[in-house]
Amino acid sequence: MSAAKANGTVKERAELALNDEFLRKAVKFTTERLRLGKKNASADHGNWDEWRERGRQIRLHTIAHLDYYLNLFADNARANGVHVHFADTGEEAVKIALQIAENKSAKSVVKSKSMVTEELHLNHALEGIGVEAVETDLGEYIIQLAGETPSHIIIPAIHKNRHQIAELLSKEAGETLPPDTSILAGFVRKKLREKFLEADIGMTGCNFAIAETGSMVLFENEGNARMVSTVPKTQITLMGMERIIPSWTDLEVMATLLPRSATGQKLTVYMSGITGPRRSKDADGPEEMHIIIVDNGRSLQLGDPEFQELLNCIRCGACLNACPVYRHIGGHAYGGTYSGPIGAVLTPALKKNVAEWDDIANASSLCGACYEACPVKIPLHDMLVSLRRRKVEAGHDNRMETIGMKGFAALAGDSLRMKTALKLGKLGQKLVARDGGIRIKIGPLKGWNTYRVTPTLPKQSFREQWGTLEAEIRSGLQEMDPAVKSRMEAIVKQRGKGGHGHG
Ligand code: SF4
Known part of the structure; x- marks a missing residue:
């Protein structure tokens, strides 16, 4: 989906995506591969759930003491010769980065993958002051050429297949390149080498910042982040304020959880720990290093x-x-920098003003698969429900939905009303039901019936069937396990006294 098409409501954007056969096939293919990889890597680990809990405890502890660990990190980083900057807002962070670029009279910046810089639209801002920003992660480079934003946290160009990528890179090469992954990667490698050598500034994100030594750690598979952080004379690292972990011992847990969860790898290919700029005896590294710690909500x-x-x-x-x-x-x-379940929660949560939230929190079935997959056990499905509740409480509800829910509560809360409504429903559905289903696409049924068939009301409701069912249960009790039998007898007795029943 191009940036131009990325406007509109979540529903409109989802509609566009659902009608894009290439996108659906490409996303399905890669997510299946990643899921299977993670499943195998976590099973292979042996103690996955125990390590997930360890990871969660480390993160809970760090965030509960974030002020302490941030200060410790900043003090240690400064002692290592790093210029540490704190930015309350995205605008402030951009201003600091641009000021450094201007002070260095920079003409070009090479970047390794960083979701924070995407969040801040930093490339655009750099271009605004005449600085060329070049993405050097292969996926990021592809979407930069396409003029798009990442559609996955780890695999930014997940929505593109190799034919589409070959077409894009051919334009850049000025000749037709075949859709062969090693030829395409070879072209990009050669192209980027020149950019690394020319660049005035290297810009990175940060996977983890180690408070005890003031170091930052980068995980990657292509080696480009290592080039970005060693070749240019100046390095700028942008990190969200929550990237901190207390110690290198904690990194061991994270280095186990992150690659296995992200790509199904036991270890990432390159893991770089950077503690300050180049020292006199170092063979490489930047002469000047800045870390911008971003709050932004x-x-x-x-x-x-x-x-x-x-x-x-x-x-x-x-x-x-x-x-x-x-x-x-x-x-x-999803319409924001972060997509999927984490994006559906993070995008609105980073904005204080509820009026700015769109209906992104509704783009979930609340099945809880995100929680099961999360290496640090974040209950995203509960957070989605909380966001929906907060939006309604703030007066940004869907009027029709509220009226519908109130109507349903009035019916379901009174057995006589429910009975009458079911009777009327059964009569009314005769006008529209065909072959056991309702297919009309009008009013509230339009959205549902576009992709599915609404089942008709059965001839007998559960309440009407209860007499027969009760007799069946009673006769079945003769052959039951004594423990189950006594429980069932208690339920039937309770029902007889008028306890809770189903309509
Ligand atoms: S919410 Fe959990 S699963 Fe999702 S990106 Fe964050 S750590 Fe990974």
Whole structure:
């Protein structure tokens, strides 16, 4: 989906994605592969659930003491010769980065993958002051050429197949390149080498920041982040304020959880730990290093019992691959930098003003697959329900839905009304039911019946069937296990006294 098509409501964007055969096939293919990889890697680990809990405890502890660990990290990083900057807002973070670029009279910046810089639209801002920003992660490079935004946290170009990628790279090469992955990767490698050598500044994200030594750690598979952080004379690292972990010992847990959850790898191919700029005896590395620690709405979650755990996220993308909604519509339909279940929670949560939330929290079936997949056990499905509730409480509800729910509550709360409504429903459905289903696409049935068939009301409701069912249960009790039998007898007795029943 192009940036131009990315406007509109979530529903409209999802509609576009559902009608894009290429996108659906490409997203399905890669998410299946990643899910299977994660399943095998976690099974192979042997103690996966125990390590998930360890990971969760580390994140819970760190975020509960975030002020302490952030200060410890900043003090240690400064002692290592790093310039540490704190930015309350996205605008402030961009301003700091641009100021550094101007001070260095930079003409070009090479970047490794960083979701925070996507969140801040930093490339656009750099271009605004005449600085060329070049993405060097293969997926990011592809979507930069396409003029798009990432549609997955880990695999930014997940929505493109190799034929579409070959077409894009051919334009850049000025000749037709075959849809052969090694030829395409070879072309990009050669092209980027020149950019690395020319660049004035290297810009990176940060997977983890180690408080005890003031170091930052990068995980990657292509080696480009290592080039970005060693070749240019100046390095700027942008990190969300929650990227902190206390120690290198904690990194061992994260280095086990993150690659396995993200791509099914036991270890990432390159893991770089950077503790300050180049020292006199170092063979390479930047002469000057800046770390910009970005809040941009993150601190709103601190102290919020329903959302503080959101800051535990290690951006592995496993919840995207597990989500049945994401696997059908891909990332652009979510409309923000972050997609999938984490995006559906994070995008609104980072904004204080509820009026700015769109209906993104509704893009979930609440099945809980995201929680099962999450290596640090974030209850995203509960958070989605809380977001929906907060939106309604703030007066941004869907009028028709509220009226419908109130109407249903009035019927379901009174057996006589329910009975009458079912009778009328059975009569009314005779006008529209065909072959055991209702297919008309008008009014509230339009959306549902576009893809499914509404089943008709059965001849007898559960309440009407209860007399027969009760007799069947009683006769079945003769052959039952004594424990089950006594429980069933208690239920039947309770029913006889007029206890809770189903309509
Ligand atoms: S919420 Fe959990 S599964 Fe999703 S990206 Fe964050 S850490 Fe990974």
